[in-house]
Amino acid sequence: MAYRNAIPTPPGAEAKPAPQFDSLRQQYEADTLGMWIFLASEILFFGGLFMAYVIYRAAYPEAFEAASGRLDLLLGGINTAILLTSSLTMTLADDAVLPRNRKALIGWLAVTALLGTVFLVIKGVEYSVEFAAHLAPIFGRPFDFPEPHTEQARLFFSFYFALTGLHALHLFIGIVVVLIMLALAIRGVPRLEAKVTIAGLYWHLVDLIWVFVFPLLYLAAHHG
Amino acid sequence: MTADISVRKNYLNRDYSIASWLTTIDHKRIAWLYLVSITAFFFFGGAAATLIRLELATPAGDVVETETYNRLFSLHGIVMVWFFLVPSIPATLGNFLIPLMIGARDVAFPRLNLLSWYLYVIGGTFTLAMAIAGGVDTGWTFYTPYSSLFANGQVVLAVVGVIVAGFSSILTGLNFIVTVHNMRAPGLHWTRLPLFVWANYATAIIMVLATPVLAITLLLIALERIFGIGIFDPKVGGDPVLFQHLFWFYSHPAVYIMILPGMGVVSEIITCFARKRIFGYDGMAFALLAIALIGFLVWGHHLFVAGESVYAGVIFSLLSFMVAVPSGIKVFNWAATLYKGSVSFETPMLYALGFVGLFTVGGLTGITVAATAVDVHVHDTYFVIAHFHYIMVGGMVMAYFGGLHFWWPKMTGRIYPDRWGRIAAITIFVGFNLTFFPQFVLGYLGMPRRYHTYPDEFQLLNVLSSAGAPVLAIGYLLPLVYLLYSLKWGPVAGPNPWDAKGLEWQTPSPPPEHNFDRLPVVTQEPYAYGLPKRDSDAARS
């Protein structure tokens, strides 16, 4: 008649798993698996939008190329570089998660959040230029695009704002999460391994989505 | 073991305050939060259905206006699908039972579990606001351009409500998957997992992978309404049929969210009341996963007449036939489980047997409509309505009630009057068939869905259908009465009134806050009926 204990005795007071878990290891595995599943869900969320975009891109190639040519490739390129770098700094933060590296952890998290913020600022600049150039077909604003592609260019810019807007929203959430990690790190909370790893997974996903958004939208005009 | 339950500390009597309920992270209490709220939505959606059947009792449109009728069936569909059927079994019985069945203290993420319920409530609030502000006339499917260019209702409120409820079901699914992967008791290998857990696991996969596509699709509708971006607007080259593809990419898998958990419940009940191990356990578990996976590849059968190419139609038709294979495996295995069992007909068993019969009719007519040539004839008729009601109501709602009756003693520690239970089960079965069988004939004769008037020659069948509705309604109201009655006056159940084998029956009823006084170690298959008693049973008696 074998039983295991209902409440495990923790080795040290601080190293106690949440009550539903038997061990910290089990908790860590559950937390990361949960995050991976969430990411799978996120991929399908964006996947629907990507698929719709690809269908229209194939249906109206000239219009989409013409419209894509109006995006600011330089700012978009800079933003891509920024976001990729932020993934590197996030990884470095993850690497420095053990208590003896607290300073490095704080530093890398701060840099990551900063890079994310710079991305959003640049994105905002792009938006304002596009609004001024009458390329934003939203809120019933005027939309100017030369014939014969006016209508399908509207479609392109609808996707542009939907995709980049949703991505920016995700990035904003990512920045908030990283700032929370930063606050925890500064307050000296022990055992951030699981939390920082999970925040990192989310951050990398947001980066990865941009890696698809960028070529689909910005490079459509510049292929082959 | 049948000590007075009011003395023993359990998850119910440890704190009765409202605040303790609204902030609980105990999966068993969250199950109750869901149970109460989805019951409210069930009767809300039922009220809309009653008005629909009332209107259809006569050929003329005499009870409600055309426009009101459109709003009624839309409300009915939206409420029943997203606020009753999708969460029904997983969020109530699943939440309550999965940790008990796998020998865990709780789900992996108890706080997230509570958040799921709050999201559900917020989504529900949007839906109520939508209904109060005038409703929508799009149907539950929100097809463009009814929901975009020509929308004249509260589309934004409606889709936001559904999106929020969708996040609730994503989080529930995520929680279940991680719980099943990481929280199983020692010795509980995947091959010893009860089929109810397998069924909810398969459902959870669909919830996590399909629901986000619904979210983005409906979000695009909301953006289209709020910002005027034109992704489904033909004026700028958008394609309204693309909406249908995206919608059904979620909603066909979602129909399996609305049946797989029922299959899990029925498997548990049938083995218990046949006193036999489930026939073909491996095949049963495999079939659940197969249905979940193939279910992702058949959405095009909703677009046979929407301008889909012939080749796509043929492929989707074939793939739809393929879903019938694992579904058939399940029905045959239930039958084989009954064969030579010592079958008894307590209330849960009546529901389970009702499920098997009605699901079979629903599944076979599913194959019928999946044949492209036949579908051209019956698409958008009452035939389709009857098909999916046989599965969703005849199947899932039956299973939900069966499960509720099976595990009620575990959840409450009380036994309900079995005679009333049987009367209700039979009433529901009769009322259901009377309501929906005539609709197969109506549809075949050509009565289209979603109209509130019809030619005189259809009246007889419509009157039959409308006559079934009150019978069905009484059948659904009865349990509300005697189950509530049993809470106070029912006899004490004891830990295992059905002499069932699952782990959940090894702990007192109602279970203690952390489920087991000592967490179990599993040494046997889940359905050890007809085998020697477990060690732990021996220790108890």
Ligand code: HEM
């Ligand atoms: C054997 C498996 C099944 C097959 C082959 C099948 C096939 C089909 C087909 C071809 C249609 C489209 C008919 C038309 O619109 O003309 C349909 C409609 C429908 N089916 Fe099934 N089905 C199956 C199982 C299910 C299950 C398990 C459910 C729900 C739990 C379900 C719910 C529905 C619903 C809700 C609709 C109509 C949706 C609407 O247009 O409002 N089906 N089915």
Ligand SMILES: [Cu+2]
């Ligand atoms: Cu379908």
